[in-house]
Amino acid sequence: MLPKALYRQISSFPRLSRGLATHAxxxxxxxxxxxxxxxxxKGxxxxxxxxxxGETVFSTSITSYTESMTDPSYRGQILVFTTPLIGNYGVPHNGAPYDSQDVGVILESQGIQCAAVVVADVAEQFSHHAAVESLASWCQRYKVPGITGVDTRAITRLLRDQGTTLGRLAVGADASLPAPDAHEYWDPSLENLVDQVSTKKPYDLNPTGSIKVAVLDFGAKANITRSLIRRGAAVTVLPWNxxxxxxxxxxxxxFLSNGPGDPAHCMEAALNxxxxxxEWNKPIFGICMGHQIIGMAAGLDAYRMTFxxxxxxxxxxxxxxAGSITAGRVYVTSQNHQxxxxxxxxxxxxxxxxxINCNDSSVEGIKSTSDSGKKVWGVQFHPESAGGPLDTIEMFSDFVAECKAHKLQNQDTLGMLNVASPLQRQTVPPRVAVAA
Structure with a gap:
């Protein structure tokens, strides 16, 4: 124990606070x-x-609420967190560069993407060296409502029994009004949410990379482009269509990215x-929505899951x-799809x-066969994580390695074509010495 005199001296020090932090x-x-x-x-x-x-969904993530809330795949959804306490480590400044290539944000997009958040207990105070504001003030700044003081366990059990359900968060005077009639609930899946979150024009990242990868943006998380850039790729991000x-x-x-909503709205991309x-035999990799687009292009059907x-x-x-993936092994993954x-x-x-998913046996990935002459993969989960486990992060390395190998193979082929055969070479007559 500290001596009483020293304890009194320490206790008398003024409390320090981070200048940028806001405890709303x-x-x-x-x-x-x-x-x-x-x-x-009620809350x-x-x-x-x-x-x-919005469409009410729940996430079992214990941490990374900032990454989940900025994931464009949550567009139009009311996000229920099963973890009781949310907001205890605050929110970082999202405009700082993440690495030397600078994808622009350290979270997964520029702002909050979900329609609202539901938590059992939101932290009024936060503590983290990188935090600059509370969850409440962050939500207020991006005009996203939240509710706290509700039984999220009960809500989660309902959603597990009846499936994903449309919901309404009523605030202020609206909170005392009767619940809306069934026909009043808005269903975000009826809209093309991908078109809302996709880039409107192409842009480049890390243009000096050793290989060139195009990313079709259906609502790409920033960690997708980070994962490609860190492995030496020059990235061009394109609109979804x-x-x-x-x-x-x-x-x-x-590369085909993740994205929100019903893939049926993106049939144009599937046909392309x-x-x-x-007609093209270079490597193709898709995740989440991108995986579904690959499947639809290959002739598979997509369906809406109950949960x-x-x-x-x-x-x-x-x-x-294939690559870093071993048949028969179970991988723990980060997911967000309906x-x-x-x-x-x-x-x-x-x-x-x-x-396949170990819980519900749903399709979690497809690939081209070895005799097809193609290198195409699609996975329903998120190898790039952010947040979540990194069990499958090396799939990005596999993809980049295949791109590099294909590029080298093409260069060798072009080199061979550019070397003239002996019959095509012109014979240069030897120089003849002329007597002076």
Whole structure:
């Protein structure tokens, strides 16, 4: 124990606070959370004091609430966190460069993407060396409402029983009103959410990279481009409906990103990709929405799952070996999706299942067969994590390695074509010495 005199001296020191930190006190504004199935939960508001509709989903993630909330795949969704305490480590400044290539943000996008958040207990005080504001003030700044003081365990059990459900977060005077009628609930899956979050024009990152990779942006998390850049790729990000076939010869590989909503809204991209698969033999890799687009282009159907899979602890079983992936091994993955590809028998020619989910046996990955002459993979989970486990992060290394190998092979082929055969070479007559 400290001597009493020393303890009194330390206790008398003025308390220090970070100059950038903001500890916004929570409001006493009432809030109600309604589910379309008839249940209502009462709590208090934090963040922006306005009411919203959305699709209610839950995440089992224990940490990384900032990454989840900035993930474009959560667009239009009311995000329920199963972890009781949220906000205890605050929110970092999101404008700082993450690495030397600077993708612009240290989180997964420029701002909060979900429609609202539901937590059991939001932290009014936070502690982290990189934090600059509280979760409540961050939500208020991005005009995202939240509710705290509700039984998220009960909400989660309801969602597990009845599936993903439409909801409404009513704040202030709206909180005392009756629950909306069933026809009043807004269904975000009816809209093309991808078009809302995708880039509107192409842009380049790390232009001096050793290989050139095009990324079709369906709502790409920033850690996707970081993961490619860290492995030496020059990245060109394209709008989701950009016809890659027009410029495909400039690139060594194609990457299809994650994204929100129903893949049926992106049929234009699937049709463009079908032509790419038929005419282009360079490596292609897709995750989440990108995986579904690859499957649809290959002839598979996508369907809406009853529950969806979200969180950082989803186990998947590898059915085939490829690169860093070993058949028969279970990998723990980060996921956020409501739609999946149908497992059908037989599979389209030239394709095979790659992963299945250990919990619900849904398709978690597909790949081109070894005899197809192509290098194409699609996975439903997020190898780039952010947040979550890094069990499959080396799939990015596999993809980049295939791009480099294909580029080198093409260079060797071009080199051989440029070397003239002996019959094509012109014979240069020897010099004849002329007597002076």
């Amino acid at each position: 006190p929570l409001s006493s504004i009432p809030a109600s959370f309604h589910l379309k199935t008839g249940q209502t939960f 208090r508001s934090f963040g922006s004091p306005h009411s919203v509709y 950009y016809d890659f076939n027009v410029i495909r010869d400039r690139f060594d590989g194609l 990709l079908r032509r790419t698969l038929e 969806g899979n979200r969180g950082h602890n989803q186990p998947v079983l590898a059915l085939k070996s 739609y999946a590809l149908k497992l059908q028998d037989p599979f389209p020619q030239g394709w095979e299942p790659f992963f």
